[in-house]
Amino acid sequence: MRQSVPRSRRLYDTAMVGLGGILLLFIVLPFVALVLDGGPAAILRGLGCSLTWPALRLSLGTTLISVVLVVVGGTPLAWWLARSRWRSARWLEILLQLPVVIPPAVGGIALLLAFGRRGLFGGALERLGWTPAFSAVAVVMAQVFVSAPFYLQAAVQAFGRLDPNLLAVARSLGASPPRLLFRVALPLARPWLIGGAAMSWARALGEFGATLMFAGNMTGKTQTLPLAIYTALELDIHTAQALSLLLVSFAFALLLFLRRFNRDPEVARRLATQ
Amino acid sequence: MTGDSVAQLSVAVEAVLGSFSLQASLEVGGEPLALVGPNGSGKTSLLLTILGLRQPERGRIVLCDEVLFDAALAIDRPTEERHLAYLPQDFGLFPHLSAVENVVFALACRSQRASAQQRRDEAMTWLERFGIGKLADRSLAQLSGGERQRIALARALASSPKALLLDEPTASLDVEARVEVRTFLAESIRSLGLPTILVTHDANDVEALASRVAVLEKGRVAGCGLLADIRQNPPTSFAGKLFDSSRVSGAGAMAGPSCIGDACHN
Numbered sequence: 001m002r003q004s005v006p007r008s009r010r011l012y013d014t015a016m017v018g019l020g021g022i023l024l025l026f027i028v029l030p031f032v033a034l035v036l037d038g039g040p041a042a043i044l045r046g047l048g049c050s051l052t053w054p055a056l057r058l059s060l061g062t063t064l065i066s067v068v069l070v071v072v073g074g075t076p077l078a079w080w081l082a083r084s085r086w087r088s089a090r091w092l093e094i095l096l097q098l099p100v101v102i103p104p105a106v107g108g109i110a111l112l113l114a115f116g117r118r119g120l121f122g123g124a125l126e127r128l129g130w131t132p133a134f135s136a137v138a139v140v141m142a143q144v145f146v147s148a149p150f151y152l153q154a155a156v157q158a159f160g161r162l163d164p165n166l167l168a169v170a171r172s173l174g175a176s177p178p179r180l181l182f183r184v185a186l187p188l189a190r191p192w193l194i195g196g197a198a199m200s201w202a203r204a205l206g207e208f209g210a211t212l213m214f215a216g217n218m219t220g221k222t223q224t225l226p227l228a229i230y231t232a233l234e235l236d237i238h239t240a241q242a243l244s245l246l247l248v249s250f251a252f253a254l255l256l257f258l259r260r261f262n263r264d265p266e267v268a269r270r271l272a273t274q
Numbered sequence: 275m276t277g278d279s280v281a282q283l284s285v286a287v288e289a290v291l292g293s294f295s296l297q298a299s300l301e302v303g304g305e306p307l308a309l310v311g312p313n314g315s316g317k318t319s320l321l322l323t324i325l326g327l328r329q330p331e332r333g334r335i336v337l338c339d340e341v342l343f344d345a346a347l348a349i350d351r352p353t354e355e356r357h358l359a360y361l362p363q364d365f366g367l368f369p370h371l372s373a374v375e376n377v378v379f380a381l382a383c384r385s386q387r388a389s390a391q392q393r394r395d396e397a398m399t400w401l402e403r404f405g406i407g408k409l410a411d412r413s414l415a416q417l418s419g420g421e422r423q424r425i426a427l428a429r430a431l432a433s434s435p436k437a438l439l440l441d442e443p444t445a446s447l448d449v450e451a452r453v454e455v456r457t458f459l460a461e462s463i464r465s466l467g468l469p470t471i472l473v474t475h476d477a478n479d480v481e482a483l484a485s486r487v488a489v490l491e492k493g494r495v496a497g498c499g500l501l502a503d504i505r506q507n508p509p510t511s512f513a514g515k516l517f518d519s520s521r522v523s524g525a526g527a528m529a530g531p532s533c534i535g536d537a538c539h540n
Contacts, residue, residue: 168327169366171353173433174383180354183379187370 034245038238046232046242054220055228056246062136062224063204066143070151070204071197078155079181093156100149107145108213115141116214138215139222143204150203154196158189198258202251283437283469287323287333287343296320296330296493302437306463306470308480308501311490312512317473320490321439324471325360326353337469338436354383359430359468363442365422367414373425374401374410380433400428404458419447423455427462438463438470444479456482477516489513 046052081093099107113119116133117126125131132138162185170184186193208226215222217231225247232239286299296316300307309317322328324335326342329350335343337358342351360366367376377397381388388396401407404424409417417425423443430438443459444452460482463470472483480487480501488498489509497509508514 163366165362165364165366166368168322168325168353169360169362170368170379171327172325172356172358172360172435172439173380173429174354174357175379176354176383179383184368188368 031248034241034248037241042238043242043245046236046239047246049232049236049239049242051219051223051228051232051239052243052246055223055225055243058136058139058220058223059205059225062139062143063201065140066147066204067151067197067201069140069144070148070200071193074148074151074155075186075193076181078152079159079185081152082156082159093152096152097149099146100153104142104146104207104209105213106209108142108210111138111142111145111210111214133214134216134218134222136215136222139211139224142210142214143207146207146210147200147204151196151200154199155189155193158192158196159185161192162188195258198254202254205247205250282338283324283471284336285320285324285333287320287330287335289319289323289328289330289333291316291319291328294319294493296323298488298490298493298495299333300471300488300495300498302469302471304467304469305485306472306483307486307488308484309471309473309488309490310475310480310513310516311496311510315490315512316493317490318441319493321360321441321471321473324439325358326351326356340436357434357436359433359435359438361423361426361430361438361440361443363445365426365446367422367426367429369414372411372413373406373417374398376414376425377401377429377432380429384433397432400432401425404428404462418451420451420454420458423447423451424458427459431466435468438466438468440470440472440474440483442474442476442479443472443483444476445474452478459483475516480516487513 081089102110112133114121115125115138116122117131119133122131122133132141166184166188167180170180175184206226207224208230211222211224212227212230217223217227219228219231223231225243229240229243229247232243282304283302284300285302287296289296294314294316296319298316298320300309300320309320311317319328323330324342330343330345332345333343334341334345337356341347341349342356343349368379371379374394374397377400378390378393381393381396385393398407398410401410404427406421406424406428409421409425414422414425440459444455447455456479463483470484472479474480474483485501486499487501487504489496489504489512491510491512497504497513504513505517508517
């Protein structure tokens with residue numbers, strides 16, 4: 001027998017479906033326009049623009065380096081942060097999240113004031129023969145600056161969620177600290193770590209403000225896809241559209257990749273420990 | 275092998291854990307000791323302290339003449355060097371590894387030089403010893419609670435431990451599996467003769483697996499002695515209720531020699 005739903009509940013459900021629908025349209029309609037506007041010929045012409053391939057190559061190259069740096073450095077740091085009982089570790093964790101709430105343009109100015117030629121540490125760096133500002137290195141630095149906190153947070157949470165009993169047992173069996181990390185913690189946390197790395201990558205790929213301020217917008221040298229979109233917008237909107245579609249396809253590929261690796265690990269875990 | 279009257283694991287610790295203080299001393303020889311007490315009495319904390327996962331303020335823990343912890347001498351061996359087999363309530367098997375891989379993990383921790391094939395062969399020997407050789411390549415999701423408990427014990431013993439710490443070994447099992455696991459654990463513990471500490475809420479576990487009992491109350495050892503004595507003169511109302519409510523025959527109980535040393539009461 002069907003249970004009768006109170007009227008207020010029905011109203012509430014209807015209102016929420018309506019609200020969800022509006023938000024969905026708001027998100028989907030621009031994408032529809034992005035794909036359909038101007039037709040395929042205009043988009044193909046846009047892809048042929050001289051900005052496209054240098055920007056794509058630079059974006060892929062720099063984000064790949066950024067994500068590798070973030071994962072290689074962030075994983076052991078997150079493992080330590082998740083397990084440390086020091087108060088200072090909690091503070092460090094909070095401070096490392098700072099770039100998430102800082103506007104990227106502010107981050108870029110801060111990077112410039114620190115490592116730019118006339119920056120606080122610029123002179124010292126120059127004496128060492130290194131001037132990172134307005135180079136591909138600056139692109140990577142800006143990307144790491146804004147994207148590292150995303151991976152770090154995901155990894156700290158992933159390690160924090162591990163069953164402490166499993167870690168205790170592994171240690172009692174004689175597992176050395178590296179074995180504990182590589183053979184127990186990493187395999188168990190893997191789905192969340194991959195999710196965090198993908199988030200971080202997506203953030204680096206979309207990086208605009210900090211890159212513009214700290215690395216500039218030089219075609220073939222520091223002009224990543226988002227900066228190329230900005231430049232193309234002044235020339236021809238369909239070129240900007242084509243470049244945007246390129247970025248969207250990457251984001252979509254990332255999403256698929258995430259789904260592939262993030263088959264609910266909690267379910268597997270529950271099954272495994274029943 | 276239960277007649278061994280030499281204390282192999284001796285623990286005397288004082289620890290402040292938040293608002294709660296733990297002050298306990300115990301000596302365990304070849305006879306398994308059950309640690310009983312109400313929730314929050316410090317049973318698990320004591321177990322984790324022995325394991326080296328909690329650091330006491332004062333005290334000393336010695337296992338087979340090896341000092342694991344000594345506050346005065348600033349000795350604090352890390353958990354992985356203590357050679358203690360720890361079996362938590364939910365067995366603590368690694369869900370990303372198969373049954374045999376779980377045992378291989380323990381072997382790999384202790385012997386770096388053996389080849390992968392040698393380790394696997396040895397792991398198979400352990401599983402076969404516990405009658406679960408045919409489950410070697412199963413994923414854990416396919417195994418019953420009793421089978422998991424056997425794998426956990428096989429894995430623990432493969433790491434060549436010098437003592438056994440069990441935390442509520444039957445609590446997460448259904449009633450039927452409980453009886454099976456209890457029998458199996460009783461046989462294993464008796465034949466191993468390792469110093470064994472068993473934390474439990476279950477009087478049936480105590481009767482079947484332990485020959486001595488330490489009763490914890492508010493972080494203190496309120497009484498320690500032979501199972502029969504504790505049952506007859508329970509030192510706390512909790513112990514009284516625990517053994518009064520258990521209507522099991524005494525068949526599982528093992529009569530052993532007297533409580534070791536004077537350190538058992540506090």
